[in-house]
Amino acid sequence: MNHLNEINTATLQAWLDNGHNVEVIDIRPRQDYEAWHIPGSLNVDAYQAIYAHSPGPLAQYNPPDGQQVVVVCFVGQTSKVAAQYLGSRGIEAISLAGGMQSWSLSWNTADVPLAHNNTVIVQVRRTGKGCLSYLLISDGEAVVIDPSVNAHVYKDLAAQRDCQIVKVLDTHIHADHLSRSLALAALTGATHYLPKQNRTHFEHQALDPGEVITFGSSRLEAIHTPGHTFESMSFLLDGAALFSGDTLFLDSVGRPDLKADREETEIRARALHRTLQDLAAMDPEIIILPCHSSQPVPFDHIPLASPLGAVLKNVPALGYDEEQFSSWILARIPANPQNYEKIVQLNEGGLFPVQDPTLLEAGANMCAI
Ligand SMILES: [Fe+2]
Structure with a gap:
């Protein structure tokens, strides 16, 4: 042939x-x-x-x-x-x-329009794995959140829209894909921000809860949202959109068990309950923009995004009390994602495999409950 x-x-x-x-x-x-x-x-x-x-x-x-x-x-x-x-x-x-x-490395994009905000949001979707990352643009400056495809993709998208990537953020240490943040920071000269924690072994800017990151005329507030991992943060854009990482998805919540024994899983499940109660009390008009989809993402240019009010209706467990929520989540822990321990080890070390990353990252995403 x-x-x-x-x-x-x-x-x-x-x-x-x-x-x-x-x-x-x-x-x-x-x-x-x-x-x-x-x-x-x-x-x-x-x-x-x-x-x-x-x-x-x-x-x-x-x-x-x-x-x-x-x-x-x-x-x-x-x-x-x-x-x-x-x-x-x-x-x-x-x-x-x-x-x-x-x-596994293929991707597509969708613009996310906001009603009362001029920040341009491009949702970059790694279609096979369902990883969602974001390019945010304000007055010629751009921020990337949770990059999961090749660093050049973001640089090229930014160039097409006449802006410069100045900051790269991760919502948490990822377990399902290799972070491209360090590569993107090296490629663009951008500063790399991570939630403050003691897990990583490479240079970065540590974010404290409540800290504000500015770019152009926009601002992102770092909100500590522990549960999926202890360090997890969500980023609130000008009170209009929440980049919720693996804490809150459009139809589910993050799993609290990866790299944890049964006792730590339960502690994280209870922390997640408190986190989600705090998020649920926010303005229902806020647009939720998560880090994953549970389905392959179509080439339809339609963003995966919902107002918080709609997400609350989609996820009945957000209305449970702490005991109900904890038992519900512990009874539904799915199988571990493939190779997640190795992926976490590389992400904590700021390393990227020399061989084809798809060998490690094969398969669908399994971050949600
Ligand atoms: Fe995650």
């Missing part, structure tokens, strides 16, 4: 972003597809069949008229065989090089 029968993830990302007429078929087993997949893709579970040298359900597959077919698997090998088979049936199909492992 020659290289023209493959495309890379950057090309597929651009096609999906531009509404190109393409059908993505995912030949992985059903359970792998359900765990995470490319938005809008179709599962044709042919993986085992292809291993047995049979086309399996691909024999019945027919693309919609005129659509380009892209075949995806785990790492882009079996999908080549599938594309070749479809080609033998006269269907023009190409394989996604690197498969879902490479797709």
